[in-house]
Amino acid sequence: MSFETVNVVYRKYDGSLHWHHPALLLGEDEHGVWTGCVAGTLGRKGSEPPIIWQQAFVILFPRDGWWTALFNAEPDKTEIYCDITTVPEWRDGEVTMVDLDLDVIRKRDGRIFLDDEDEFDEHQVRYAYPPDVIANARVAADHLMKAVTDFTAPFATPPHWLSHVT
Template sequence: MSHEIVNVVYRKYDGSLHWHHQALLLGEDEHGVWTGCLAGSSGRRGHEPPVAWSHAFVMLFPRDAWWTASFNAAPNKTEIYCDISTVPEWRDGEVTMVDLDLDVIRMRDGRIFLDDEDEFEEHLLRYAYPPDVIANARASAARLMEAVAADAAPFAGAPHWLSHVT
């Protein structure tokens, strides 16, 4: 099965390049657009050297939501990693969004936590996040903490999309 390649590009609020990589466009469902990366594929943070991923994963880019989610194949210790971001925008084979620092993480052992609150506080001052960005980021993090803890869709178990890259 061949898949279209898309560029996944996260930026910081000042426009600087953050994490970016190529992914396979897997498809869409009621939750949004899904992409996947095979074990051994790589990405880069900004202009740093590429980092190879030891595991396969899929990413969900929801429509009209202030977050993205990665679902990692076992045995990765991180099962789900949600980035709080601006609403993902698709244009010419690329999905872009601004990483707003906060991360909702579920470890494979079931622990769930909100990460990088200190970075969010630092960056909201440094980048002068507008009040609506701050409010949307905090509200999205709170909703995701509840949804991930409750095993609400799409966070209940590994999505079937993972079978496309494992």
């Protein structure tokens, strides 16, 4: 099966480039649009040298959510990594969003936590996040903490989309 390639581009609130990489456009379901990367995919953080991802993963881009969710293939120690972001926007073979620092993470050992609250607080000042951005980020983080902890779909089981990249 062959898939179209799209560019995944996370930026910071000032417009600077954050994580970016190519991905395969796998499909859509009731949760949103899914992309995937096979093991060995190259990614970059800003203008830093590329890195090679050792495990395959898929990313869910919800249609209206202030977040994205990455699901790692085993044996990666992080099962799910949710970035709190602006609503993903699709155009011309690219999906873009602004990374708002907060992350909801579920490790394979069962630990679930909200990460980078200090960075979120610092960037509210540095980038002058508007009140609605702060409020939407907090609502998204609270929603994801509950959904990931409660194993609510799509966080209940590894998504079937992983089979396309593993």
